[in-house]
Amino acid sequence: MLKMAVLLSGSGRTLDNFHDRSRNGSMAGVIEVVIANVPTALGLDKAERYGYPAFHADDSETTNRILARYDIDVVCLAGYLKLYTPPPQLARSVVNIHPSLIPSFCGPGYYGHHVHQAVKDRGCTVSGCTVHFADERYDEGPIILQRCVALDDQDSIDDIAARVFAVECEAFPEAINLVDARGVEYFWRRVGK
Missing domain, CATH: 3.40.50.170 (Formyl transferase, N-terminal domain)
Structure with a gap:
């Protein structure tokens, strides 16, 4: 625990x-x-x-x-x-969730509705979330897990945000469970950092 x-x-x-x-x-x-x-x-x-x-x-x-x-x-x-x-x-023990599938739409300035607007502007047919370890650079630490959601052309920014947040509610606790089961260092070793 x-x-x-x-x-x-x-x-x-x-x-x-x-x-x-x-x-x-x-x-x-x-x-x-x-x-x-x-x-x-x-x-x-x-x-x-x-x-x-x-x-x-x-x-x-x-x-x-x-x-x-x-x-x-x-x-x-x-x-x-x-x-x-x-x-x-x-x-090496800071866990973050980001509202896109890293490495897309991440880094400085990409948070909240800015991410979802960029996803819509690009015409993406999927989005999702990424739970990852954080390091000294935005959104570059080892990924723990990602979850994907399908998008529709008619989706508003709020629709995309709601769909992504729904999977965030599942993904973040699942990532905590994975870190508890495997240990922090497993994820850092997996990407060679």
Whole structure:
């Protein structure tokens, strides 16, 4: 069972998913602490209602001081819209989800609806999500798993976003289960990093 820190910037929809799956036993992870880089993030309110320690931290240094108080196996970026620099002991243990099939539509500037707009503008017939380990560059760490969704020409940006988020809700907990079963280093060795 992985001990998780959840970093977020917004509404906490992924936190809701993690909370439900941790409680029902379908995810091999338990949330130890929640940190937001936005002081008014709704996700902080949700974390407090769920009973998790919840903090605001503007930067990686402050976040890492908070994390030092907890026994953490993985840091999960759950809609965290800032480049995070972990402490050395967690450098290979930061897990992120991206709303496209990496290496397409990723890197600086590709987040949220920007990704879905680019997918639509390109005329893609599929999209999806990628759960991966994060490193010092946006969206370049080892991939844990990917899930695909079919698209229709008539799909709006919101339709694409909703379809992708639905598979994200399955993929992120499944990735946590894979990391728990195989270990962090398995994924880094698999890509030779």
